[in-house]
Amino acid sequence: DAGITQSPRHKVTETGTPVTLRCHQTENHRYMYWYRQDPGHGLRLIHYSYGVKDTDKGEVSDGYSVSRSKTEDFLLTLESATSSQTSVYFCAISGDSSGGLPYEQYFGPGTRLTVT
């Protein structure tokens, strides 16, 4: 298994509070991703990083920010949590594309976040 951990694994928080989720990898992969998983929507990309301090928005980035100050850690922050952000959040990592072909993404175990 790829060395990806997520913390916390479960969190319950109140509306309006800030929340930070952490993804940590031991693979030294360049790319890191945050997805959210909701019934009927599959997984949707929130933000991704293509290197230290290099990040970009995904499909559902509103209300989320990210930071990557070192290769192994990618943080997802909900500045002011809302009930619509109740979801399961997955981190993924991948290496560089090879010959322009996409590289396999490895997924972490997920964080279940409930906003009450």
Place this chain on the structure above:
Amino acid sequence: AQSVTQPDIHITVSEGASLELRCNYSYGATPYLFWYVQSPGQGLQLLLKYFSGDTLVQGIKGFEAEFKRSQSSFNLRKPSVHWSDAAEYFCAVVPTGGGNKLTFGTGTQLKVEL
């Protein structure tokens, strides 16, 4: 609009029966195609992928998938399902020239009856 569709939300099969999960895509050019599996409470694991070449792709756990350009489909198959195959299955694509960004279908939940 570009999209990937999994028409079946739930499928139930008996153990030992064959399985086919459907995936259709709508992209101008054939994207790169993937199937992932998610066991309950777990992250996703790659089953197989198609980039080019032979249209029948073999994956892990005895799964295979066939790419059909004329039907814009990439259906996942297994000849004989085991109870441990019960999970959620996701088709995903990366558009040609789209780097590493995956777009997922909504998933198919597989139940296996003993």
